[in-house]
Amino acid sequence: MNYIIIDDEPIARKGVRILADQISDLYFVGEYANPIIAQEKINQIEQLDIIFLDIEMPGLNGLQYLRDIRPSTSVILTTAYSQYALEAFELDVIDYLLKPIKMSRFLKAVQKVREYHNLVLQEGKIEQDDDAIYIKSDRKYIKLSLSEITYIKGLKDYVVIHTDKQKYMTAMNVGTINKQLPDHHFARVSKSYIINTNYINSIDVDKIILNNVEIPLGNTYKEDFINRFVKGSLLRR
Numbered sequence: 001m002n003y004i005i006i007d008d009e010p011i012a013r014k015g016v017r018i019l020a021d022q023i024s025d026l027y028f029v030g031e032y033a034n035p036i037i038a039q040e041k042i043n044q045i046e047q048l049d050i051i052f053l054d055i056e057m058p059g060l061n062g063l064q065y066l067r068d069i070r071p072s073t074s075v076i077l078t079t080a081y082s083q084y085a086l087e088a089f090e091l092d093v094i095d096y097l098l099k100p101i102k103m104s105r106f107l108k109a110v111q112k113v114r115e116y117h118n119l120v121l122q123e124g125k126i127e128q129d130d131d132a133i134y135i136k137s138d139r140k141y142i143k144l145s146l147s148e149i150t151y152i153k154g155l156k157d158y159v160v161i162h163t164d165k166q167k168y169m170t171a172m173n174v175g176t177i178n179k180q181l182p183d184h185h186f187a188r189v190s191k192s193y194i195i196n197t198n199y200i201n202s203i204d205v206d207k208i209i210l211n212n213v214e215i216p217l218g219n220t221y222k223e224d225f226i227n228r229f230v231k232g233s234l235l236r237r
Contacts, residue, residue, distance in 0.1 A: 001049035001113065005031040006038045006065075007078065008057040012099065016052050016078060019106045026050075026110065034058070035065035048073045050113055055079040055088075066091040067220070072179060074113045090191040090220045092175035116173065133180070135161065137168040144168070146185070150211045152177060152194040164211070187225050190218030197229050 005013045013031045020026045032038035055062035080099045095109035148163045154174030161168045178188045201209040208215045
């Protein structure tokens, strides 16, 4: 697996490299002092599997980078601060490592990436055409029309896809399926929920009524959702 390091401290970058050099299937492809420089280079890397990302950095910090850029690569946060853990996991990081990083925790985090990649490749693979997706559920592939999906709920390493008639469980991370759905009708509204905006009945301060089901509206996702689907809808009228 190819990895890069984004951290403004040279000593911290060196520490991650020392740990990674002890794992035979990790291959170093770059290190950068800030996310802006890193993103320019990431677009030129043919295969990138892991970003080891610091949080407290001048300019664009690690969490802002995850919110604004939303990299598709697996992210392991490396930080000296524990208070950002909840927000970090809402942004779908694979793991959260506190400095100084112990080898045992580093190994565990890398193993999570391996397991996640295997899960996506073997069980959570979906194919998509213009108006449908194919998911693996109950040992068979099922074609689901995008228009019949009302919402999706994440359950750790699985998602439950709800339709008007029934629900389907498939082995996939909620962040992964979110990236594969068309964003003009689907929106992630909390750590665990993706909704089809065509089914919205009403929107409150911290919840959405969707097909008569109450869905939480998380603070991390609220501003983006309001700007894209509420304000945008008002402007089009």
